[in-house]
Amino acid sequence: MLRHTGLLITLFTILCVQQTCQGQSRKLKNVREQFLKEAEVQKVPSIDAIIWSPKDSLAIDYHNPDVLNIHEYGLGSTTKMLSAIVVMDLIERDSIDLEIPINYYLREQGREAWQGIKVKQLLNHTSGIVDYTRNPDWIKMVTAQQSPRTTQERLALVIDSLSQPQGIFHYSNTNYVLLELLIETITGDNYSIVFNDFFKQRDLDGIYLPTSIDSTQTFFAQDLTAVSNVTNTQEYYGYAGDARASPRDLLDLFKKLFIDHSILKPETLQLMQSWITMGTMTIQMDNAGIQNYGYGFMKLDFGDTQLLGHSGGTLKYQSFAFIDPATQTVIVAMTNASGAHYNNAFVQHLIPILLTAID
Template identity: 25%
Template sequence: MKNLYSLKSILLIVFYLLGLNTGFGQSKAEQIEKLMTFSHETGQFNGSLVVAEHGKVIYKKGFGLANMEWDIPNQANTKFRLGSITKQFTAVLVMQLVEQGKIKLDAPIVTYLPGYPPQAGEKVTIHHLLSQSSGIKDYTNLPGFRNGGSQNALSPEALIKLFADQPLEFEPGEKFAYSNSNYVLLGKIIERVTGSSYAQYVQDNIFTPLKMQNSGYDNSSIIVKSQARGYEQNGDGYVNASYVNMNNTYAAGALYSTVEDLFLWDQALYSPQLLSAKSLNLLFANQMAINKNSYYGYGWYVGEVSNLTKNRLRIAQHSGNLPGFVTRICRMPSDKNLIVLLNNTTNAPLREISDAISAILYDKPFTMPRISLAKTIFEIMAKQGLAMGVEKIKQLKNSEAYIIQEVDMNEGAYQLLQAGKMQEALEMLKLNAETFPSSGNVYDSLGEAYLKTGNKELAIINYKKAVELDSKNDNAKKMLNELTR
């Protein structure tokens, strides 16, 4: 297991937290270097990035290791799994076919997949799929997929069978609900309409024309040269990430690329090289409201912020998340600014890092990303025991230098459970529930932890709370049925 922290990183924390990060007297590239050095030294970034201003690259660099076994460094041409950033490529392919008259945005699924169950297939349109407003359940959250199914290679048809007969969660177009199933269906529709595989079609119609020579469709059985390996943080070190069969992410998440290639992608979206101006406008339009200030376009989150410029600044962005990989792309089209962050360790705070880089680009003060409390607590509990861990929670949980992240706390608790440290895990999960009282997943995890400690009564209470907060939590429902029958 690779060691994560060092005396150098501790000194960096003290130095940066004492200073005011105004960037006075430093170029933007120097400020980004300062930010990224801190982020890497404190275990919060291990990957590659590119930053462009007014259409020109001002910063490009790799940090940490692409392969920790062989000490191979991350570089600008290192290939990373993109996860859900894949969706914007799928959306462009669909819009190309719309321009060719082969697909209609208002046509229902059954027009292209006639065997799809009519209760959803006749209601859900291509527009609903693109804008994440279909009401179709996300197959990645279904028990059959979560409980080991993700490791077995599934064809697109098999993936679709996982969710096709599930009832719609709401009427299509009623609201936004992110679902990977939408883009799996779009991938299959692309194949049906073109007669080509999704992998070949994205290669022929995006990667080759744009000379994105280090991008492609990932496949677990194929060796991809210069590809980063994924890792998960485990206390004060790293372990190999859980295996995921990339076939099962398909048109929703199976592409890989580099920061250099994604700069080419960004630039192409300012020209008619891939799509007409009309189609590009649809891609980045406010297609479906998420909340007051945020919308989903076609494969992009879009919205406006008011803290960077005098007038509201429009931003298009998306993130990706796979075992061992976290990714983020952020565009400011009015100024042709771009931030791409590709990271080959889990739970990196890329939004915070991206926000800091955005502030630098617009000459605003920025703050360093806060340090994950979960990692600190995990290390103390694993090495010094329960009492010391609880004491440290009391000391640090309100510190501005630390951040409590739901996913980090959950994963740290599960690692403690696996190590047989039941009470330590429960303390982390209790803090998580205290911090995120409206998260059904937190109580689902608490229920599991109590069950492992033999406390059936508290397990039932927490599973009930999980379902109360999230009626779509199928795992909690299943456990309640088993525990109360």
């Protein structure tokens, strides 16, 4: 059990990426100081963060002395951005068409309820297909250590009668589970193999879908009176939320995507920014908001600045990975803690501090 009462979190390491700390800007030094102070106040177990731009950078590796110092985290829904990149590569290769109905590709595996739903509607959550995690049996299975592991097991939990109208944003993990099935049908390979090979071939093998049990130390707290060690809880989301990585891995990804343009064509990245409003499902922070979704990208508005990326959370992890293409500033943060308290600490307290680094 993680001790919180009267505990000062004192063990941390501050690393500077590419530059010495002496050469770091006063702005980033202030961000670092505020971030560490807030992490201590919120009693976060572990959190890793990177702020990088061509002219300055900062990495924070922070952990409670009672927990293991980890550097690789589950990404939760930030996986969707990565899965969308894999799909968009296949679109560039003419293996998939955004405008083709998914049942055309799925054939006998398709459902009547999915009739007319196009590939692009899976990517931007306008298919109307209900999230399989809304099935009451899902949380029962997770708490009983019987979380659905395969694509078919997850799809079996989809309640078609709860479907929403097409063309309107309804965030649903099922959309990206269906992309798993689509990928397997088109490539003939397991979706995990396709995903892992894609990033490995681009020297990003630190980004991957795990094939073994997750033994990373993780914590869950609705409030600080009851902090639970949930290390043994197993979650399986596939393309919707299973990827693992470090902040440095996602920094390298953003550099290859938006600076080197060595992964997708610029016009493909622009296509992924075909925004639709998230309606009532917008994410508001203290000084920013996510109100629009594209093909695997969220758009975060911070004053006059618009960042692209994705955020994510599970019962064990939270992640935040965004880039400001105009200044090439990248902000990535990951933690091994979830639940109402840690979610609020991460989204409403710690991320807003990191965003102040943007010029």
